[in-house]
Amino acid sequence: MAGVRTSREKWGNRIAIATVFVALIIMLTPIYWITATAFKPRNLATTIPPTVVFTPEVSPFVKLFTKRSQLRDQPTQKEYDAAPWWEQMVFDGGEKVVRNRKTGEVRPSGYADRFKNSLIIAITSTLLAVSMGTLTAYGFSRFKVRGEDDWMFFILSTRMLPPVVVAIPMFLMYRVVGLNDTHLGLIILYTAFNLSFAVWIMKGFIDEIPKEYEEAALVDGYTRMQAFFKVVLPEALTGMAATAVFCFITAWNEYAFALIMTTRKAQTSPPFIPSQIGSGLPDWTVIAAGTFLFLIPVAVFTFLLRNHLLRGMSFGAIRK
Amino acid sequence: MADIALQGISKKFGPNTAMRNVDIDVKDGEFFVLLGQTGAGKTTTLRIIAGLEKPDAGTVMIEGQDATAWNAAERDVALVLQQYSLYPRLTVRGNLEFPLKSRTHNLTADEIKERVERAAETLQITPLLDRKVEKLSGGEMQRVSIGRAIVRKPRVFLMDEPLSALDANLRDVLRVELKKLHQELGATFVFVTHDQVEAMSMGDKIGVLDRGKLLQVGTPNDIYAKPINTFVARSVGTPPMNLIDGMIKAGTAVLDVGGHALPLANPVGSDGQKIRFGIRPEDVVIAADAPAEAKVFDIENHGVIKILTLDLGGVHVHATVSAQMKISIDDTVRFGWKPEKVLYFDPANGRNLALT
Numbered sequence: 001m002a003g004v005r006t007s008r009e010k011w012g013n014r015i016a017i018a019t020v021f022v023a024l025i026i027m028l029t030p031i032y033w034i035t036a037t038a039f040k041p042r043n044l045a046t047t048i049p050p051t052v053v054f055t056p057e058v059s060p061f062v063k064l065f066t067k068r069s070q071l072r073d074q075p076t077q078k079e080y081d082a083a084p085w086w087e088q089m090v091f092d093g094g095e096k097v098v099r100n101r102k103t104g105e106v107r108p109s110g111y112a113d114r115f116k117n118s119l120i121i122a123i124t125s126t127l128l129a130v131s132m133g134t135l136t137a138y139g140f141s142r143f144k145v146r147g148e149d150d151w152m153f154f155i156l157s158t159r160m161l162p163p164v165v166v167a168i169p170m171f172l173m174y175r176v177v178g179l180n181d182t183h184l185g186l187i188i189l190y191t192a193f194n195l196s197f198a199v200w201i202m203k204g205f206i207d208e209i210p211k212e213y214e215e216a217a218l219v220d221g222y223t224r225m226q227a228f229f230k231v232v233l234p235e236a237l238t239g240m241a242a243t244a245v246f247c248f249i250t251a252w253n254e255y256a257f258a259l260i261m262t263t264r265k266a267q268t269s270p271p272f273i274p275s276q277i278g279s280g281l282p283d284w285t286v287i288a289a290g291t292f293l294f295l296i297p298v299a300v301f302t303f304l305l306r307n308h309l310l311r312g313m314s315f316g317a318i319r320k
Numbered sequence: 321m322a323d324i325a326l327q328g329i330s331k332k333f334g335p336n337t338a339m340r341n342v343d344i345d346v347k348d349g350e351f352f353v354l355l356g357q358t359g360a361g362k363t364t365t366l367r368i369i370a371g372l373e374k375p376d377a378g379t380v381m382i383e384g385q386d387a388t389a390w391n392a393a394e395r396d397v398a399l400v401l402q403q404y405s406l407y408p409r410l411t412v413r414g415n416l417e418f419p420l421k422s423r424t425h426n427l428t429a430d431e432i433k434e435r436v437e438r439a440a441e442t443l444q445i446t447p448l449l450d451r452k453v454e455k456l457s458g459g460e461m462q463r464v465s466i467g468r469a470i471v472r473k474p475r476v477f478l479m480d481e482p483l484s485a486l487d488a489n490l491r492d493v494l495r496v497e498l499k500k501l502h503q504e505l506g507a508t509f510v511f512v513t514h515d516q517v518e519a520m521s522m523g524d525k526i527g528v529l530d531r532g533k534l535l536q537v538g539t540p541n542d543i544y545a546k547p548i549n550t551f552v553a554r555s556v557g558t559p560p561m562n563l564i565d566g567m568i569k570a571g572t573a574v575l576d577v578g579g580h581a582l583p584l585a586n587p588v589g590s591d592g593q594k595i596r597f598g599i600r601p602e603d604v605v606i607a608a609d610a611p612a613e614a615k616v617f618d619i620e621n622h623g624v625i626k627i628l629t630l631d632l633g634g635v636h637v638h639a640t641v642s643a644q645m646k647i648s649i650d651d652t653v654r655f656g657w658k659p660e661k662v663l664y665f666d667p668a669n670g671r672n673l674a675l676t
Contacts, residue, residue: 215372216405220419220472221393230418234409 031295037288042093045284059089060289064276066090067098067107110264111272111290118268119297120183122251125190129247130240132191133198134206138228140199141206142214152203155196163193164256171260181262189257194247201246205239206232241308245301252298269294322383322475322508323348324369329378331364331532338364339375340532346476346525351502351509353523355516355555360529362512366478369510371395382475393424397476398469402485405465406453412464413449416440419472439471442501459490466498470505479511483518495522516556520544528552550670553598553663559627559638562604564597565667573597573662577633580612585659588673596670598663601627604639606647610656616649630655 037045039056071094075083080091090097098107136155140148170189171180179185209232217227259271273290276283302309326344330337338361346352354362367373368380371392380388387395398419399405406415416436420427427435440446443463448456456464462482469477482498483491499522502509513519519526520540527537528551536548540556547553547561554560566575568589573582575597589595606628614630614637623643630637630653639655647653664673 212401212403212405213407215370215392216399216401216468217418217422218372218392219370219397219399220468221396221422221424223393226422231407 034288034291034295037284038292040285040288042283042285045288057089058086059093060283060285061293062086062089063093063095063109063283063286064111064289064293065109067109068095069098070094071096109276111269111293114267114269114272115293117183117262117266118252118270118294121186121190121266121268122248122297124183125187125194125251126244126247128187128191129194129198130202130244133195133243134202134233134236134240136195136199137202137206138232141203142211152200155199158192158196167256167260170257174261179261181265181267183266185261186258186266186268189261190247190251190254193254194250197250198243198247201243202236202239205236209235238308241305245305245309248301249298323350324476324508324510325379325381326365326369327379327381329365329368329375329380331361331368331373331375337532339368342378342529342532342534344527344534344537346508346510348508349506351499351511351522351524353519353526354510354512354529355514355519355526356529357514359531360514361532362514362529363480365529366399366480366510366512369395369476370397370399370478372399393422395476396472396474397478398472398474400462400465400469400477400479400482402481403461405468406461408454410453411449412440412445412451412453412456412467415453415464416449416467416471419468435471435473439467442470442504443467443497458486459494462486462494466501470501474507476508476510479509481513482511484513484515491518498522516558520556526556528555546672546675547598547663548672548675550596550598550665553665553672557600559601559640561598561600561663562637563665564599564632564635564637565594566597567592567594575612575632577635578612578614580632582611582656583659584662588664594667595673596665596667598665599657599661601638601640603658603661604630604637605656605658606639606641606645606653607656608654610654612656613652613654616647616651616653619647619649628653 036052038060039058040051040054041057041059044051044054068090071091075091075096080088083091087097099105100107139145140152145151174180174185179188213231213235214224214227217231218224222230253270254268255270258268262268262271269290273287273294276286276290324344324346326342329339329342331339342361342365344352344365354365356362364373368375371380371387371390371394375388378388379386382390382395407418410418413436416439417432420432420435436449437446440449443466445460445463445467448460448464453461453464462485465482479498483494486494495518498511502522511518511522520543523540525537526540526543528535528543530551536543536552538546543552544556547556550561550563554563564575564577566573568574568584568587568591569581570591571584571587573584573587573595574580575582612632614632616628617631617636618629620627620629621643625640626643626645626647628639628641628647630639637655641647665671666673
């Protein structure tokens with residue numbers, strides 16, 4: 001009955017749309033809140049009722065990237081006029097930018113470095129987990145492995161314990177081998193977390209790829225490796241993209257281990273942002289600004305892979 | 321171009337035996353058909369020839385050399401599968417080029433182009449060359465698969481039920497084309513099928529497989545006229561050969577049901593011996609003066625012929641008669657057989673008594 005809809009179907013449809021709409025509002029509110037707060041002047045961030053209409057400003061971002069201290073005395077008019085626009089904003093907030101005494105250079109807050117650490121660690125561990133996971137899954141999928149089911153269960157079982165349980169022993173082990181506060185340390189950890197997940201997801205995808213494709217390539221004179229790269233990999237890309245998004249989000253968001261294992265050099269954004277609460281009244285606008293920037297890479301990454309992700313989520317259901 | 325020999329090949333998959341001590345000899349330029357039901361071991365046989373499976377025991381000889389340890393690439397064979405053998409991401413041209421681009425071939429871009437175009441011409445798929453594989457119909461896909469095999473100029477073509485996923489009309493067309501291709505190329509073909517019509521119409525030689533055992537190898541005529549046992553007898557011909565139990569008595573066949581006595585030309589076996597008589601439906605004669613009587617149970621009109629199912633006290637016997645014959649269900653008819661066409665099988669093990 002294409003085109004003809006009963007009123008019951010119509011109402012069912014409307015209710016479904018309304019439900020989705022409500023769910024969407026509930027889910028998007030925190031994101032709106034963070035975004036709004038990131039552009040608010042400090043005195044409007046915590047008003048009750050919340051301020052909805054305000055003139056957005058970038059002072060939270062200026063503060064996020066600089067080291068500041070409380071103003072003891074108001075700056076003189078001359079000092080104020082001599083300062084660049086972004087420094088004036090900090091003055092307006094009752095703080096001043098800390099500068100190097102000799103060179104006069106602005107001291108950075110360290111957020112940029114943390115952000116860079118986050119990117120390095122999350123991207124590297126994602127690449128490692130996805131590539132290792134794909135190869136492992138291919139092996140399990142295509143070759144007879146003695147005790148295959150037991151191995152797969154073992155791989156899965158590494159996810160059964162909440163990772164934090166092993167935080168203290170890991171910390172002690174890392175201290176002995178000198179992996180504390182290093183990029184490599186966190187990369188290894190996150191890769192290990194994500195690997196079991198990657199193996200399981202990728203096994204599902206690779207099982208779906210008919211092995212006839214590779215066999216045809218083998219008969220055509222290609223080696224097993226060439227067949228894997230030329231035939232299997234292009235077919236598995238969708239699955240790899242979906243897996244990569246999940247792995248990236250996990251690594252990007254990880255908080256507990258980052259807090260314990262890193263202090264300065266390799267610290268990622270998640271433990272750094274709350275450390276900005278510091279002493280005295282927390283400056284929520286700065287925290288919101290940090291969080292806002294922190295959301296962007298995941299959003300971009302997911303957006304870029306959205307087509308693969310959509311196909312990936314359906315787990316090959318679209319494939320004939 | 322090459323001859324292939326399998327010697328004493330056995331293969332097990334876990335508890336399942338796929339092949340039991342199989343010997344096959346395929347001559348250079350021969351169109352060899354492996355006929356068998358699902359699970360008979362046809363595909364395994366093909367995969368062992370291709371080098372995709374290793375046999376548990378036995379030797380694979382290609383051109384007289386022991387090729388058992390060679391991998392798929394070294395054997396230089398081409399494989400056409402029922403489906404899935406084309407890469408969905410590539411165009412037809414991409415698929416045809418793919419085998420030529422492997423390092424073992426070492427061809428220049430011009431040579432590749434020329435070979436692809438010649439193959440496309442042979443198979444009449446030139447207009448499809450730049451089409452995406454996903455957009456092709458089943459028959460076109462299978463043509464491209466065959467094209468992928470012929471661009472390589474392999475020693476042997478292996479085909480695993482390449483036609484069974486296609487609809488009936490297309491199957492007929494491609495069957496003829498494949499046969500023609502075989503003649504043009506003069507190459508060795510090993511063709512696997514469960515379809516006896518394909519086997520009979522295409523094969524120079526047919527090998528009948530049953531549960532991992534090669535029962536008989538012979539020309540289609542041999543297989544049809546001189547089957548080694550009842551299994552082979554019933555695996556070719558539609559409707560299948562009638563098997564009727566009875567006994568030889570004074571040079572005639574006395575059937576267990578009804579006690580009809582039918583003439584025999586040159587009986588195999590002694591008087592009083594229990595025999596399973598085999599007679600093809602086209603050799604059953606319906607005539608007013610025939611020796612036995614039966615009721616017509618069913619009639620299938622095929623246009624040129626009618627297939628009658630006769631009921632002999634619970635045993636059904638098929639007979640092919642002219643479509644012009646006026647007959648209806650539940651009529652009583654008299655029937656007999658052509659005595660010289662009767663085959664004699666041992667009721668205990670099904671073996672053809674004339675061949676043992």
